[in-house]
Amino acid sequence: MGDAFLLLAVFGCACIGLAWLALSQNRHWRAIRGGSHDRAPVKRLRVGGALWLVLSLVGALLRDGAHFGVPLWVMALITSGVAVALTLAWSPRCIEVVAVLPLPGTGFHRSGQ
Amino acid sequence: MVASWRESMRWQHTWVGVVLGALLFAIFWMGTLSVFDKEIDRWMMPATRLAPPESVALQSAVASARQVAPDSPRWRFMLPTSRAPQVRLYHPDADGRLQSVDLDPRTGRPLPEQGTLAGSGFIFPFHFSLHLKAGQLGYWLVGLAGMAMLTLLVSGLVVHRKPIRDLFTFRPHKRLGRANLDLHNLTGVVGLPFHFIMTLSGLIIFVNIYFPDAAALAYDDTADPQGTFLEEGLGRFNRPPAGEPGSLASLDIMLSRARAEWSGEGPAFIRVWHPGDAASYVEMRRSNQNMVRINRDQIYFDGGTGEVLYRFEAKPLMKTQRFIAGLHFIQFEHWPLRWLYFGGGLSGCVMIVTGFIFWLQARRKRHGRQGAVRVVEGLTVGSVTGLILATVAFFIANRLLPLEARWAGYERAALEVWVFFLVWLGAFVHGWLQGSNAWRGQCWAIAGLAVGAVALNAVTTGDHLLKTLAEGYWPVAGMDLVLLAGAALAAWCARRLTQRQTAGSGEVDFG
Amino acid sequence: MARQWSRTVQRVGLAAAGGYGFSLAAVVLLGWLLSAVLPRSEAVVLAAMLGFLVYLGVSLWAFAEQRLLTLWLVLGGGSVAAWLMVGLAPEVA
Numbered sequence: 001m002g003d004a005f006l007l008l009a010v011f012g013c014a015c016i017g018l019a020w021l022a023l024s025q026n027r028h029w030r031a032i033r034g035g036s037h038d039r040a041p042v043k044r045l046r047v048g049g050a051l052w053l054v055l056s057l058v059g060a061l062l063r064d065g066a067h068f069g070v071p072l073w074v075m076a077l078i079t080s081g082v083a084v085a086l087t088l089a090w091s092p093r094c095i096e097v098v099a100v101l102p103l104p105g106t107g108f109h110r111s112g113q
Numbered sequence: 114m115v116a117s118w119r120e121s122m123r124w125q126h127t128w129v130g131v132v133l134g135a136l137l138f139a140i141f142w143m144g145t146l147s148v149f150d151k152e153i154d155r156w157m158m159p160a161t162r163l164a165p166p167e168s169v170a171l172q173s174a175v176a177s178a179r180q181v182a183p184d185s186p187r188w189r190f191m192l193p194t195s196r197a198p199q200v201r202l203y204h205p206d207a208d209g210r211l212q213s214v215d216l217d218p219r220t221g222r223p224l225p226e227q228g229t230l231a232g233s234g235f236i237f238p239f240h241f242s243l244h245l246k247a248g249q250l251g252y253w254l255v256g257l258a259g260m261a262m263l264t265l266l267v268s269g270l271v272v273h274r275k276p277i278r279d280l281f282t283f284r285p286h287k288r289l290g291r292a293n294l295d296l297h298n299l300t301g302v303v304g305l306p307f308h309f310i311m312t313l314s315g316l317i318i319f320v321n322i323y324f325p326d327a328a329a330l331a332y333d334d335t336a337d338p339q340g341t342f343l344e345e346g347l348g349r350f351n352r353p354p355a356g357e358p359g360s361l362a363s364l365d366i367m368l369s370r371a372r373a374e375w376s377g378e379g380p381a382f383i384r385v386w387h388p389g390d391a392a393s394y395v396e397m398r399r400s401n402q403n404m405v406r407i408n409r410d411q412i413y414f415d416g417g418t419g420e421v422l423y424r425f426e427a428k429p430l431m432k433t434q435r436f437i438a439g440l441h442f443i444q445f446e447h448w449p450l451r452w453l454y455f456g457g458g459l460s461g462c463v464m465i466v467t468g469f470i471f472w473l474q475a476r477r478k479r480h481g482r483q484g485a486v487r488v489v490e491g492l493t494v495g496s497v498t499g500l501i502l503a504t505v506a507f508f509i510a511n512r513l514l515p516l517e518a519r520w521a522g523y524e525r526a527a528l529e530v531w532v533f534f535l536v537w538l539g540a541f542v543h544g545w546l547q548g549s550n551a552w553r554g555q556c557w558a559i560a561g562l563a564v565g566a567v568a569l570n571a572v573t574t575g576d577h578l579l580k581t582l583a584e585g586y587w588p589v590a591g592m593d594l595v596l597l598a599g600a601a602l603a604a605w606c607a608r609r610l611t612q613r614q615t616a617g618s619g620e621v622d623f624g
Numbered sequence: 625m626a627r628q629w630s631r632t633v634q635r636v637g638l639a640a641a642g643g644y645g646f647s648l649a650a651v652v653l654l655g656w657l658l659s660a661v662l663p664r665s666e667a668v669v670l671a672a673m674l675g676f677l678v679y680l681g682v683s684l685w686a687f688a689e690q691r692l693l694t695l696w697l698v699l700g701g702g703s704v705a706a707w708l709m710v711g712l713a714p715e716v717a
Contacts, residue, residue, distance in 0.1 A: 007449055022281040067405045068447055071440060074306050075453035081303035082460065085281040118688050125687040257640065263680045268687075313676060320672045324648060326710040327672040330656035331664045346665035430666040434673060 006063040010056050010072065014080035017052025019098045020045045022084055032092050032099075053077070122268040129261050129268075130468050131489060135496035136258045138465045142500055143240035144311075145458025146232065148443065148451055149595075151196040153232030155588035157511045158215070159574040160225045162589065163198040166218040171364040171383075173221025174200050178388070181214050181223065182206075186354075189384040193218045194402060195446060196588070197233075228518065228525030229511055235530060236504075241315070244530075249322065255315075256323050262312045269301050276302045289613075290474050297467035300460040307457040308464070314441035317434060348425030350413045352392055359391030362419035370421070371397045371412050378403060381444075385416065394422060402446045406432060407439040462497075469493040491545030498555035499540025501603075505562040506536040508596075512569035556607035563600035567593045631692060638695045639686035645703025646682050651675035652709045 022028045024045035026037040033040070060073040087094050146153065155162050169192060178188045182204035191201040200216040213234075215224045229235075238244060245251030270276055280302060283295045301308070316323060325339055332338035343349070364383060372379055380397035387393045393416030399408050409431070413423040427435060439445065443454060473493065476486050510532035518525045544551045570593060571577035581590035651671045658667035682699065689695055 018281070025278065025281070027278070028281060064447070067436075068445070068450070071405070072447075072450055072453075074310075075450060075457060078304055078307055078460075079453060079456060081281070082299065085283045085299050085303070088281055089283040089285050117690070121688045122684075125684070260676070260679055260683065263676075264684050267680065267684055316676050317673050320669065320675075324651050324672045324675055326648065326706075327651045327655055327675070328664075328668045329710045330652045331659040331668050331671075333656075342665055342668050345663075346669055428663060428666050430662070430670050434669050437673070 003063060006059050010059040010063065010076050011080060013052045013056035013059060014073075014076045015083060016098055017049045017056060018077070018080050018084045019087075019095050020049030020052060022088060022095070023099050024049065028088055028092075028095075031088070032096055119271055119274075122271040126265060126268040126272050127472065130265055131472055133258050133261045134465055134469055135492055136254065137262055138462060138496050139243070139500055140240060140255055140258055141458060141461045141465060142504070143236050144315075145455060145462065146504070147237040147240050148455045148458060149591070150232035150237045151194075152588040152592055153236060154197065156570065156592040157229050157231040157508070158227040159576070160227055161197075161199045161215055162574075162576065162586070163218070165195050165198045166193055169193060169200060169218045170221040171368065174202070174216050175221075175361065175364065175385075177214075177216055177221050177223055178202055178204070178385075182212070183389075185388070187384055187386050188388055189382055190216075191382045192380060192400075194381075194400075199224060226516070228514070228516055229529055230526050231511075234526075235507070235533075241319070252319060252322050256319065259312050259316045263309065263316075266301070266305060266309055266312070270305070273298055273302065290471075293467050293470050293474070297464060297471055300464040300467070304457060304460045304464065308461050311441060311457070311461075314437045318438045318441055320434065346431045347409050347427065348411050348423075350394070350396070350411075350423040350425075352386070352394055352422075354387040354390040355392035357391040358389060359393055359417050361385065361388065361393060361395075361416050362414075364395065367395055367397065367414045367419050370414075370419075371399075374412060374424075375399050375410065387416075391417065393417065401439065401442075401444040405439040405445055406436040407442055407444060408432075408435060466493070466497050469497070487545070487548060490548050491541060491551075494544030494547075494549075494551045494555065495537070495541030498552060498559060499537055499544060501599075502540050502555055502559050502562065503533045503537035505559055505566060505596075505599075507533040508566045509562055509569060512566065512573050553607050553610040556603045556610065560600040560603040560607065563596045563603065567596050567600075634692055635686060635695070638692075638699050639683040642695065642699030642703055643679050643683035643686060645706045646699045647675045647679035647702075649702045649706035649709065650678045652706060 023032065024040065024042045029037050029040045056076060057069075057073045060069040060076065063069060064072055084095065171190075174190055175188075178185075178190075181202065182188060185204040185206070187205065189203040191197070191203070193200060198218060200218050200221070202214045202216055203211055204213075206212050215227070216222065217224050235244075241255050242249075242251035243254060245254065273279070276298070279295075279298055281299075283292070283299050285292045285295075320327070321339070321343065328338040328342035332341050335341040368379065368383070378400050381400040381402075382398055384396040384398075385393060386396065395414040395416055397412050397414070399410035401407050409425065409427045411423075411425045412421060414420065415422050443451060469489070470493070473486060473490055476483065476489075507529055510529045514525055514528055516525070518528060520528055523531065540551075540555060543555065547554065567578065570589070576586070576589050578590060578593050581587075581593065651674070654674065655664075655668040655671035658671060661667075662670070682702075686695055686699065
């Protein structure tokens with residue numbers, strides 16, 4: 001049970017982190033938020049995104065140790081990367097849902113409206 | 114200078130890709146399936162659909178080996194794992210060719226002959242040797258393709274001007290050409306770590322084949338540099354037969370000694386050298402199920418007395434090589450990773466196909482129909498949908514041929530392989546005759562045959578999907594589900610190709 | 625046209641065969657050098673693994689370098705060195 005939860009956490013954190021990194025890019029920010037990319041909290045999205053990815057790695061290491069955890073993390077990143085790209089293409093609203101789970105205090109989810 | 118560097122990489126990416134793409138697709142496809150080779154074995158060998166045993170009847174297995182291969186110079190018993198419940202006995206025949214028999218782990222008796230090479234005997238070796246036996250030609254072709262793949266990954270990254278900016282970009286609603294290139298970039302760039310590590314580790318597995326003279330200088334004071342290097346690095350024990358009959362002590366006692374040495378872990382296999390000889394000895398190699406590394410931990414016992422003769426564990430850098438090899442082999446037990454590898458392999462297949470389609474569409478636009486385009490189109494169809502079709506036909510043949518089938522001197526297992534290659538050849542011919550129209554026909558054929566394979570499994574073995582799902586027998590249920598998913602995907606592709614054709618000019622227009 | 629083809633064939637041949645010869649030379653030599661500081665089985669396996677990366681580098685370079693003469697000198701020279709080392713090594717002993 002703990003294993004299944006950690007696995008979910010590894011993928012969940014990877015997806016959120018990569019979604020944030022995608023939103024820090026001009027093209028995706030404008031597609032989802034509209035308006036100018038200048039108003040996007042790029043730095044916070046990048047740092048926050050990277051933190052989510054670190055969290056995903058921690059989950060993988062906790063679950064499987066270094067030898068199995070690192071390959072699991074790399075594969076989770078790849079899978080989540082493709083998943084984020086496909087979601088951006090077909091239902092960008094879902095990315096918005098993922099992305100408005102910010103680290104406390106970023107508050108950027110109000111900035112684009 | 115930068116422009117010409119990118120230009121030269123573009124040339125390299127284009128032409129190496131087109132020339133070796135078909136070979137690369139075959140290697141990727143078979144490698145992807147090999148992730149589940151043992152599950153394919155269960156599906157294709159119904160007599161081995163057994164529950165993993167608690168313990169193994171080793172003495173009875175040895176008795177069976179004495180009957181099956183009394184004069185063989187060695188017996189290797191592959192012990193059951195959670196994915197392969199049978200004991201598989203490998204023994205060289207009089208001509209030195211390796212033969213195998215599956216034994217029931219509980220009784221040690223031979224299971225009914227299944228007459229198939231299945232996943233671990235056909236699909237897996239195809240992945241690294243293409244079944245070209247002559248002088249290791251297949252290994253070298255795969256090695257060449259592997260090196261080319263590494264260069265293609267690097268040159269692709271150079272050609273793609275903004276890999277980071279376009280990292281998450283996929284625009285399926287734009288014209289198919291744009292979407293196709295996006296997909297090529299997405300699978301190529303996001304999947305890059307997987308593709309690069311898998312290709313490099315695949316080469317590193319065969320370091321001894323690809324650099325057979327690596328030890329020439331470092332070991333130049335020995336008569337056989339490479340052989341001595343391998344003995345030192347990988348551990349080897351040799352003792353010639355005495356030429357007098359001898360007995361074999363209890364393997365169970367040796368097994369428990371090995372377990373005690375390896376903190377409770379058992380061996381992956383037990384090999385008896387010179388069975389029946391007074392100088393016989395027993396080799397045990399530690400199981401790989403709980404570690405990434407394909408280890409070289411070995412213990413050798415004297416066959417007569419059961420005394421330990423020799424123990425070996427590799428040094429750190431050799432362990433690193435074995436770790437890298439293990440990353441590629443995934444013989445360890447980790448289901449999430451196994452499925453992720455399967456997905457990663459499929460994404461590699463998508464990368465290669467979309468690369469081909471990009472080449473075709475660019476040339477068709479520029480010059481209209483041309484000889485070269487036609488040739489590459491046929492090559493692409495045959496090597497992509499044709500190979501998939503041949504694989505499904507291989508499964509179908511497995512379920513249709515009776516167990517005692519034999520034809521024109523060929524054993525049943527060889528007949529299955531013939532079906533595979535003939536269907537593949539037919540798909541190439543079809544591709545060259547029909548050009549881009551062949552995609553649709555072959556997609557429909559894949560869909561039909563894949564559903565047929567699931568139905569045939571249900572009819573011929575009784576293990577239909579409802580039953581295997583209810584029992585939680587995942588090897589067969591999983592295979593059936595993947596076949597059905599593949600069928601749905603193929604049918605979807607065929608439908609989309611039809612829509613495009615009726616909407617467009619009568620040609621499948623990728624542009 | 626024929627000249628262009630000849631250059632292309634030379635380049636591809638140099639990338640594949642010359643690149644291999646050069647990498648083999650690097651592996652053999654590096655294995656020998658490293659054996660001064662490592663157990664020699666370790667030195668050889670490390671050198672051989674690195675050999676694939678050397679091969680990757682030089683075969684890409686073979687497509688980027690404009691002057692064929694340079695390629696012939698480096699990759700051809702490397703191959704000759706490999707041939708000498710592998711061919712002559714046992715006789716040195």
